[in-house]
Amino acid sequence: MNEANLIKSSIKAGEIVVRNVTKNYGAAHFSKEVVKDCSFTIERGKLTVMIGPSGCGKSTIIRLLAGFEQPTSGTLELNGQPIEGPARDRLVLFQETALFPWMTTYDNILYGPRARGEVTKETLELAEFLLNKVGLRDFREKYPPQLSGGMQRRAELARAMINNPQVMILDEPFRGLDAMTKELMWEYYSALYEENRRTNFFVTTDIDEAIFLADRLLIMTNIPTQVRAVLEVDMPRPRKLADLVENDRSNEIKMEALSILHEEAMKSFSRGSKAAADFVDAYSKRMAKT
Amino acid sequence: MRNGKPPLIDSIYWRGAIAIVVFLLLWEMGSLSKVWIKWESFEWLRNTLTAMGFKPAYLPWVGAIPAPTEVLHAWQGVIRDPGYWQSWYMSLFRVMAGFIAAMLIGIPFGLLLAVSRTAHGVGFPVFEVLRPIPPLAWVPASIIFWPTQEMSIAFVTFLGAFYTIVINVVGGARAIDLRYFQAARSMGSSQRDIFWRIILPGTLPSIMVGSAVGMGITWEVVVAAEMISGGGSQIGGTSGGGLGFFIWNSYVGGSYEQIVVGMISIGIAGFLSSELLRWLGHRVTPWLRLR
Numbered sequence: 054m055n056e057a058n059l060i061k062s063s064i065k066a067g068e069i070v071v072r073n074v075t076k077n078y079g080a081a082h083f084s085k086e087v088v089k090d091c092s093f094t095i096e097r098g099k100l101t102v103m104i105g106p107s108g109c110g111k112s113t114i115i116r117l118l119a120g121f122e123q124p125t126s127g128t129l130e131l132n133g134q135p136i137e138g139p140a141r142d143r144l145v146l147f148q149e150t151a152l153f154p155w156m157t158t159y160d161n162i163l164y165g166p167r168a169r170g171e172v173t174k175e176t177l178e179l180a181e182f183l184l185n186k187v188g189l190r191d192f193r194e195k196y197p198p199q200l201s202g203g204m205q206r207r208a209e210l211a212r213a214m215i216n217n218p219q220v221m222i223l224d225e226p227f228r229g230l231d232a233m234t235k236e237l238m239w240e241y242y243s244a245l246y247e248e249n250r251r252t253n254f255f256v257t258t259d260i261d262e263a264i265f266l267a268d269r270l271l272i273m274t275n276i277p278t279q280v281r282a283v284l285e286v287d288m289p290r291p292r293k294l295a296d297l298v299e300n301d302r303s304n305e306i307k308m309e310a311l312s313i314l315h316e317e318a319m320k321s322f323s324r325g326s327k328a329a330a331d332f333v334d335a336y337s338k339r340m341a342k343t
Numbered sequence: 344m345r346n347g348k349p350p351l352i353d354s355i356y357w358r359g360a361i362a363i364v365v366f367l368l369l370w371e372m373g374s375l376s377k378v379w380i381k382w383e384s385f386e387w388l389r390n391t392l393t394a395m396g397f398k399p400a401y402l403p404w405v406g407a408i409p410a411p412t413e414v415l416h417a418w419q420g421v422i423r424d425p426g427y428w429q430s431w432y433m434s435l436f437r438v439m440a441g442f443i444a445a446m447l448i449g450i451p452f453g454l455l456l457a458v459s460r461t462a463h464g465v466g467f468p469v470f471e472v473l474r475p476i477p478p479l480a481w482v483p484a485s486i487i488f489w490p491t492q493e494m495s496i497a498f499v500t501f502l503g504a505f506y507t508i509v510i511n512v513v514g515g516a517r518a519i520d521l522r523y524f525q526a527a528r529s530m531g532s533s534q535r536d537i538f539w540r541i542i543l544p545g546t547l548p549s550i551m552v553g554s555a556v557g558m559g560i561t562w563e564v565v566v567a568a569e570m571i572s573g574g575g576s577q578i579g580g581t582s583g584g585g586l587g588f589f590i591w592n593s594y595v596g597g598s599y600e601q602i603v604v605g606m607i608s609i610g611i612a613g614f615l616s617s618e619l620l621r622w623l624g625h626r627v628t629p630w631l632r633l634r
Contacts (some may be wrong), residue, residue: 121525139529149520154630155544168540189417196630278558 066252067131067142067219069118074127075277076113087113091127096269100246100253104263104310105273105281106317106332111256112148115224115276118254119145131219135177144218146226150205152197158208159184159193164301176215180246186245187324200275203234210245220252225260225280236294239265247290260314264307265297272313275321282313311336362525364471367411374410376500414607417600427528430605434569434583437493438561441500444582445557449505450550453512464551478502478564482571496568503564504557508550515549531548548631551624558620562613566590 076326087110093099095118105111110159116122117129120138130134152161162183166176184190185206189200197205206226213221226241227235245265246253257263263270270284288302296303318332396468409417421427455462456470478499485495519542527537569587582594592599624634 119525119529123368138523141531143527144529146527147522151520151526153523153526153541153544155547155628156630159415166539168527168530168532198630274399332551 054234062249063217065217065219066098066250068252069136069220069254070093070128070130070133071095071114071118071141072128074114074117074124074129076110078127088117088124088275089238089279091279093271093280093283095252097252098250099268100243100255101267101269101271102255102257102263102267103271103273104257104260104314106275106314106321107258109276110278111273114221114226115256117144118140118220118222119143141169141216141325142219143222144213144216146206146209146221146223148215148228149227150197150202150209152205153196154211155195157196158189158200160213161197161208162212164207164212165246170184179215183215187213201234201237202230202239206230206238207241210242216305220249220254223253225257226255226259235262240294241291243290260307260310261297262304264310265292265294268312270306272310272317275317281317284308284310288310323333347542370408371410371412374408374413378618393462409603414600414603417598418604420512421601421604427589430584430586430589431608431612433607434587437500437569437585438558438612438616439498441502441556441565442504442558442561444501445504446506446528448501448552449557453509454516454542454546456502456509456540457516457546458538465498467513470506474506474510479559479567479571480611482568486572494574496565496572499568500561503560504554507557507560508553509591511553511556512546515546515553518585519545547628551620551628553623554589555617555620558616559613562609562616564589564611 061313071093074088074091075086077084077086079085083270091114103111103114113122118122118136120136120143121139133173136143152158153164156164159180160181163172163176166172166180181190187210189204189208189211192200192204194210197208200208220290227238230238239262241330246266255263255266267284267286270286272282273279274281284306286306288296288300297305310330313332315336318336322333447526452466456466457463481499481502482495485498486492489495489498521596523545524537527541532540565585570591571583586605589608590605591600591603593605
């Protein structure tokens with residue numbers, strides 16, 4: 054298709070380098086360190102997944118990457134240029150939906166081009182193409198509350214893609230979807246990624262989701278967070294859901310990731326975190342089974 | 344059991360209709376009996392309560408209120424009186440004048456308070472000091488301030504709706520999800536664009552809620568203001584001073600049926616205004632009724 058090529062050729066995959074970033078909240082004595090001396094690279098054209106215990110500071114990293122907030126110290130750079138504020142080159146898909154409820158699917162998708170006064174014939178064609186692409190052509194005049202959870206996520210993907218960002222940042226985007234829709238969205242999203250190989254940064258707490266999607270897996274420590282380990286998920290694409298269970302390599306990576314996460318949970322457990330207690334408990338049961 | 348949605352709407356409709364009929368029937372019976380809740384009918388209860396030191400004279404007496412049929416009869420007479428319709432017109436005019444002014448001033452003012460920290464810092468404390476003053480406490484002052492009585496009544500009705508609208512607009516605008524602003528800014532929205540495409544539509548539901556509540560208060564205020572100020576009767580003649588004055592005049596004239604006619608007229612007028620607003624609300628916030 055013409056538009057498909059058009060998108061593909063226009064994609065400029067970006068690369069983000071995070072160097073020694075620290076982020077504190079609150080003033081003076083009450084200051085809480087959420088991110089501590091954190092460094093990593095979101096490689097060009099790859100799907101980098103960040104996984105870590107909930108409440109560890111992943112969302113803070115997202116706000117820093119998006120430019121909604123500035124780090125207390127350290128630098129974040131996109132293609133060598135410091136990140137100074139929110140911009141269309143780094144678009145965020147938030148937890149749950151952030152579609153504007155007062156706009157139809159179509160108006161939501163066209164939000165970016167209209168905001169920048171860039172509505173051309175090509176943009177409108179691209180909007181049509183994306184509507185088809187995410188399977189929402191029949192829902193173009195519907196408002197977000199009329200869409201299912203999965204449709205909302207797809208509409209939001211289209212709303213981001215029309216702006217042709219260099220990096221797509223996704224903050225636990227499939228949280229809250231039911232198990233079946235979630236798996237469908239994994240397949241849908243990874244196919245979309247494979248098609249255009251944009252730089253993607255995906256944050257999650259779900260280990261299966263992480264391994265199914267990732268090229269590179271960043272495992273985070275508990276709060277104050279930093280990168281604990283980087284695993285290369287060297288499984289061929291396109292991937293199938295069955296691989297998650299049957300593929301030995303996939304299971305190997307999963308075990309490795311889980312044992313690191315377990316160590317992290319044990320540390321915060323000894324510091325009195327209740328959420329960590331749940332994880333430690335679930336992990337030991339799982340290990341007993343295998 | 345039920346197939347499709349229409350029966351549900353029907354059953355709600357019928358429940359409402361039956362409730363009104365039953366209410367009217369009870370009222371009719373109570374009135375005609377001339378004794379309902381008057382103590383003669385509850386000898387044992389009266390004795391018990393009197394023994395406890397309670398005076399039966401303190402209790403209301405349904406039998407003293409004109410029956411619905413009598414009210415209807417009085418209404419038939421009044422309907423031919425142009426003065427009655429003049430009252431409707433006067434009250435409606437005052438409500439609309441005050442209400443529309445409250446929307447025109449209140450919505451931008453509320454948005455300004457929500458958007459600008461400076462405006463909030465300067466304007467909100469003054470607003471919060473004035474807000475607890477009941478609109479009716481403004482009646483004497485506004486009669487002195489405003490050149491005509493008509494303007495003073497419209498001003499008091501304006502106040503009734505103004506505070507509610509402003510408070511709702513400020514609250515609504517501030518409750519807009521932060522992520523909408525972040526998403527909009529990321530996609531390249533200017534401040535102006537964010538105002539027109541995020542803040543304004545995001546506040547619309549609260550504007551409609553504030554307006555609906557404000558409209559109710561406006562009717563309360565206009566009727567009381569008309570009673571207190573004499574409803575500008577020197578301009579419009581004895582029955583041309585609005586529905587509030589119509590009631591007061593009927594009371595002074597001893598026509599109890601007409602008092603009830605006036606009351607029900609206000610009920611109908613208030614209901615119609617609310618319906619109009621609800622209809623308008625559905626038009627401007629189509630995404631809300633689709634959940």
